[in-house]
Amino acid sequence: MERYDRFISVVWVVLGIGQCVESWALGLGSVTEPGTGFMPFIMGIGMIVLAIALFIESFWGWRKKESLSKNIPLWRDVHWTRVVYITIIMLAYAVFLPRLGYLLDTFLLMVFLLKSGEPIGWPTAVIVGALTSGFSYLLFGVWLNVSFPPGILPFRGSKHGIADQPFSRIPSLSFSH
Numbered sequence: 001m002e003r004y005d006r007f008i009s010v011v012w013v014v015l016g017i018g019q020c021v022e023s024w025a026l027g028l029g030s031v032t033e034p035g036t037g038f039m040p041f042i043m044g045i046g047m048i049v050l051a052i053a054l055f056i057e058s059f060w061g062w063r064k065k066e067s068l069s070k071n072i073p074l075w076r077d078v079h080w081t082r083v084v085y086i087t088i089i090m091l092a093y094a095v096f097l098p099r100l101g102y103l104l105d106t107f108l109l110m111v112f113l114l115k116s117g118e119p120i121g122w123p124t125a126v127i128v129g130a131l132t133s134g135f136s137y138l139l140f141g142v143w144l145n146v147s148f149p150p151g152i153l154p155f156r157g158s159k160h161g162i163a164d165q166p167f168s169r170i171p172s173l174s175f176s177h
Contacts, residue, residue: 003058005054005055005057005058006055006058006059008051008054009051009052009054009055009058010051010055011051012047012048012050012051012054013047013048013051013052013055015047016044016045016046016047016048016051017044017048018044019040019041019043019044019047020041020044020045020048022037022040023037023038023040023041023044024037024041025037026040028041082116082117085116086113086116089109089112089113089116090109093105093106093108093109096108097149097151098149098151099151099152100151100152101148101149101150101151101152101153102133102137102141102148102149102150102151103133103134103137103148103151103153104133104151104152104153105151106129106132106133106136106137107129107130107132107133108129109129110125110128110129110132110133111125111126111128111129114128114129
């Protein structure tokens with residue numbers, strides 16, 4: 001098993017280096033004004049770091065060996081109903097985002113995701129959902145001025161990056177140089 005981990009980690013390092021090289025060619029920009037290749041470059045670095053960690057771990061064998069010696073099915077402890085439920089929640093989020101708006105839809109997403117996991121009370125799920133959607137809106141909508149679909153909530157102005165028409169401030173894709 002360790003031999004396969006070493007091989008796979010080398011493959012991921014090579015892929016990460018390739019991603020970093022291609023991202024560099026796109027232009028990294030700066031931290032305050034990131035270029036097109038900035039995020040792919042960071043993800044390439046992450047791939048390399050994780051692959052190196054897997055490579056090192058394959059030599060030291062930090063994994064629990066007893067699960068490998070027993071014939072335990074790989075998918076035995078997967079809660080398939082939870083997987084299906086979360087998939088449906090994510091699809092519903094994508095469908096209802098333009099109709100409900102970012103704040104309300106993200107709030108509902110977080111509440112239902114929190115309730116689908118380990119047992120958590122409704123008050124905690126509602127508070128965490130409200131804080132998550134509120135802070136993400138403040139970070140991206142107010143501070144970074146990202147345009148969100150306003151939905152059914154009454155504050156539709158373009159004060160904090162929310163345009164009158166959903167997605168109207170998103171630039172169109174153009175493949176010409």
